[in-house]
Amino acid sequence: MKTALSFVAGALLVLLLQQFFHPLRPAPVGQPIDSVDSVTPRIDALEARIDRLQRELEFARAASARQVVPAPTPQPAAGGQPGTAAPPVGGLDSARRYLQLYVASFEREPDGSEFFRLAVEGLAAELVEEIAALVRDGERPFALRKRLIAILGQSAFRGDPRVRGALLDVTRVGPGAISVVALHALRRVGTEADVGALEASFAGLDPPGRAAALACLVELAGASANASLLRLLRGATDPEVRAQILAHVRPDDVEGALAVLREGFGGDVPERLAAAHRLAGMHGAPFVALVESQLAVERDDRVRAALTRSRSALSRLPNHHPLQATGQPNSDAQVDSVTAWATAQPNAGIEWLEVGFDRPMRGATLHIHEVLAPGAVVEVRGVAVDGRVHTLWRGTDPTRVPGVFSVPLQPIASPLRRVRIVLDTRLRDGWNEIDAVQLVGPDGSSWATTATASSYYGAGQRGFRSR
Structure with a gap:
């Protein structure tokens, strides 16, 4: 807890310095300097903001020590609007209280409170199950779920089944931007055991979701990625989807890559074209032989041109490869x-x-x-x-x-x-x-x-x- 609050305090200090100095930087040469009358309201607003952040920091310190402190009295901000007071601390667990306050902050601010986000991030290890439940809740604001997913996607949670389960549940819901966010996080914290679930949810995703799922799958599957891609390819019927799968073939598993590419060359023009382009990233005699065999039977001019370019690339083995x-x-x-x-x-x-x-x-x-x-x-x-x-x-x-x-x-x-x-x-x-x-x-x-x-x-x- 002390470490987490030290992190929060440090982040707040940086925020205070940025807020104080940034608006008052000197005007560029040749531009008029603001009058005192125009600067004074900005100074008042900064002072009110600093007071609010100081109260929040005091609240954070008190919460870390499990102390009960009275709620500070709201102070008027610049323009006569009420300021934001630090919330009271009672018998509630302070970590959960921070999360509650962070969730509530999205009712006032589209992106939520940065202060409470930092607090939740610092206390995330204690809040995994609560955060996972919020991430699964499709009724919550997108911005809240996105930021909570980013917290769960940190390397500290790599392999955590609670985190992986929550992220996979989000992808199972179907297409949407939140699925892409979850897949990017799963790529950082998932394991090879998640590959089967990714394959199962793949068909229900939209193009951005499929691209994110394929990148995640290839990362997590490692040496067996091409076997997974082959299963997806055989289960897909849309030529454009099959072409998208072919673009992710891994070159390090030669036998697996050849199997996927041969499957692609048995499809329609979009698939054959994708397979021909992917061959340019391969190296070795087996891939050269595949290019030659396809050139002998291919009739589409675009695919033939791509195969010819790939053959040229295959002949140039990089130094020290x-x-x-x-x-x-x-x-x-x-x-x-x-x-x-x-x-x-x-x-x-x-x-x-x-x-x-x-x-x-x-x-x-x-x-x-x-x-x-x-x-x-x-x-x-x-x-x-x-x-x-x-x-x-x-x-x-x-x-x-x-x-x-x-x-x-x-x-x-x-x-x-x-x-x-x-x-x-x-x-x-x-x-x-x-x-x-x-x-x-x-x-x-x-x-x-x-x-x-x-x-x-x-x-x-x-x-x-x-x-």
Whole structure:
């Protein structure tokens, strides 16, 4: 409680300073200065406002100590209108009282009281169920529900089932701006367990709601997002809705992305056009093959043009992209090479590179071709064909000069579909780059053909990298 009220007090201090100084800033050069007579009423109004905020702050301090204080007498504001007095505190729980007063403030002000909003935000952990009930109440003002949803959407409530349930209930009501607000909040605090409910409510949303729901779903579903999108796509009949779904395909799940895009290419022109455009954001040989196969059968000029542009984009693999670690080695191991995967930042802690192979196979050894600053590998995990994740190796990477780190893998019964290489980039100064990955086992050997990563240099990068 003390921490919350300290926050409120600090916010009020900033508000007081802004209110006092902003209206009295000097006039720009060349403009006449206000006369004393014109400034005096503004000063009176500011003094009345300061008095009111001071009384509210005193009330907040008293409430935090659970003290009973008499209600201050309302003071006339500028122009002879009655001022706002701080409310009395009695036996009611002060946190709930703040919420009641915040709700009541919307009867006087369209956006409610900023003071009581700050108080409710500071006490939100004590008021989750009460706030959730107000959010669900469709009879309440939109502005009130919007601001309460923003409070519930804070990271402190991530995973809270009471919050997630309230936000999902709002989306189930159907189309409307409040559903979009709730979906934006759910994207911050929801979990993968909410994906099914999002899929169930998707059909009842309007276009803005569907866009927000898709962004939320992809965020919460993570690696299984494309499977969810495929279910939505198969359940939708409107070509425009199907096109909207196709625009959200995730490129990191190659098999899932291919399944969704192929489903899209089986539809009408809007869907095929959306799938063709989305291919421009993909990388790798499987997507190139999909473009070529579609160009061989597509007859619509717009779709063909989009496929041609995507084919051109697919041929330009970004520097340091995870897919630079696929195929056989092609980098100078002694220097910083754009044809090797590199993390977004050096010495940034735990990062990972996950590679897949053209066919599942049992693995005995993983050859990691390390470039520039080797020695940061700390773990290797494998994803078997049954979806289970296994720790195949954990230890210290002995590589001290650029070259090949041959990792002995813990044997497992199932063939491996993907392998994740985990690095602690703090162990070696500089960029710990990987040029190629080869899996060797009783079934033969295979170079990586697909790759995703925790980050890569150049993706949303700011600043400069020394070469």
